[in-house]
Amino acid sequence: xxxxxxxxxxxxxxxNAGVRQIAYVPDAxxxxxxxxxxxxxxxxxxxxxxxxxxxxxAAGAHLGGQRACLLMQSSGVGNTINMIGLPTTMRAxxxxxxxxxxxxxxxxxWQVPMGTATETVLTAMGVHVKRAxxxxxxxxxxxxxxxxxxxxAIPVAVLLSQRLIGAKVFVKPEGN
Amino acid sequence: xxxxxRRAVVAELLRAPAECPGGELLVVTGLGSTTYDAGAxxxxxxxxxxxGAMGGAAMIGLxxxxxxxxxxxxxxxxxxxxxxxxxxxxxxxxxxxxxxxxVVMDNGQFGETGHQASHTALGTDLAAxxxxxxxxxxxxxxxxxxxxxxxxxxxxxxxxxxxKISTAEVPRFLPPRDAAALTTRFRGALGIAAD
Numbered sequence: 001x002x003x004x005x006x007x008x009x010x011x012x013x014x015x016n017a018g019v020r021q022i023a024y025v026p027d028a029x030x031x032x033x034x035x036x037x038x039x040x041x042x043x044x045x046x047x048x049x050x051x052x053x054x055x056x057x058a059a060g061a062h063l064g065g066q067r068a069c070l071l072m073q074s075s076g077v078g079n080t081i082n083m084i085g086l087p088t089t090m091r092a093x094x095x096x097x098x099x100x101x102x103x104x105x106x107x108x109x110w111q112v113p114m115g116t117a118t119e120t121v122l123t124a125m126g127v128h129v130k131r132a133x134x135x136x137x138x139x140x141x142x143x144x145x146x147x148x149x150x151x152x153a154i155p156v157a158v159l160l161s162q163r164l165i166g167a168k169v170f171v172k173p174e175g176n
Numbered sequence: 177x178x179x180x181x182r183r184a185v186v187a188e189l190l191r192a193p194a195e196c197p198g199g200e201l202l203v204v205t206g207l208g209s210t211t212y213d214a215g216a217x218x219x220x221x222x223x224x225x226x227x228g229a230m231g232g233a234a235m236i237g238l239x240x241x242x243x244x245x246x247x248x249x250x251x252x253x254x255x256x257x258x259x260x261x262x263x264x265x266x267x268x269x270x271x272x273x274x275x276x277x278x279v280v281m282d283n284g285q286f287g288e289t290g291h292q293a294s295h296t297a298l299g300t301d302l303a304a305x306x307x308x309x310x311x312x313x314x315x316x317x318x319x320x321x322x323x324x325x326x327x328x329x330x331x332x333x334x335x336x337x338x339x340k341i342s343t344a345e346v347p348r349f350l351p352p353r354d355a356a357a358l359t360t361r362f363r364g365a366l367g368i369a370a371d
């Protein structure tokens with residue numbers, strides 16, 4: 001399965017789950033989802049300056065009767081931690097898809113500390129963490145996680161592993 | 177002491193909340209004094225009070241505004257809360273919902289934690305920041321006559337306003353703080369069925 005086809009399937013899973021608002025801080029691994037969201041007239045799409053904005057927006061979406069999803073990368077998780085207490089305290093659903101850095105073929109060591117801690121800190125905040133490593137499982141995992149989040153009204157994160165999305169390739173100029 | 181009485185300001189801003197396009201005004205308050213101010217002005221299900229999540233008020237307002245395009249949303253927060261979520265001024269302006277206004281009660285200090293000077297007392301002009309973020313209508317208000325005008329403008333226009341208020345202490349008023357209960361009653365007031 002190509003990267004485009006599984007990402008199209010993930011977007012369809014979000015649509016099937018009734019997601020109407022998508023907040024994101026860009027990541028190359030989410031580029032296809034972001035592109036699909038912007039092309040969808042039935043989706044409210046909001047680019048955030050920092051990831052915690054998306055957590056708050058999702059809480060507002062719930063107050064207003066819509067479902068939301070936050071797209072971010074693992075480094076952004078560290079920016080959300082206090083705000084994740086918001087949906088938890090409200091007993092509101094929260095769904096986020098997180099592209100992982102710093103774990104598989106990583107070139108940039110600056111991504112490693114937060115990537116290594118991502119699951120631990122989310123779990124510490126009471127977020128239910130699911131992980132997708134393969135293209136043939138990711139759509140089902142997203143669908144089930146969205147169902148869990150929205151019907152059990154709990155925070156759920158899906159980690160899209162770096163092996164799944166493909167490590168970012170940095171090309172050095174010749175002779176460098 | 178210079179600056180307006182915060183309770184009088186909020187009582188005026190939130191007066192007659194049904195006089196609003198689309199139905200009852202939807203209000204999100206920020207952690208701290210604006211939560212107490214709005215409660216003191218009259219607790220109602222369409223008020224969602226933050227007792228935490230500092231910096232989140234504007235984005236919660238955006239989520240509500242996108243979900244409820246026929247209703248009007250007012251984010252009523254303090255200078256400290258707005259400063260913590262300053263990036264959201266850019267995010268909200270970029271999305272430009274037609275039904276959301278933000279009003280900042282600015283006393284230039286972190287009143288809840290010992291009256292330490294905030295950045296608005298140290299050089300930051302939040303109305304100028306908002307303008308720089310792309311808010312087309314920004315204003316700074318320092319008289320009750322202008323607050324009375326702002327009450328209606330904030331319900332009909334998209335604007336970012338700073339109200340200069342006094343640092344004087346006011347009696348504490350504590351509205352409900354069970355976030356799950358506040359959520360249920362807010363959604364109930366909008367007629368949203370439980371999932």
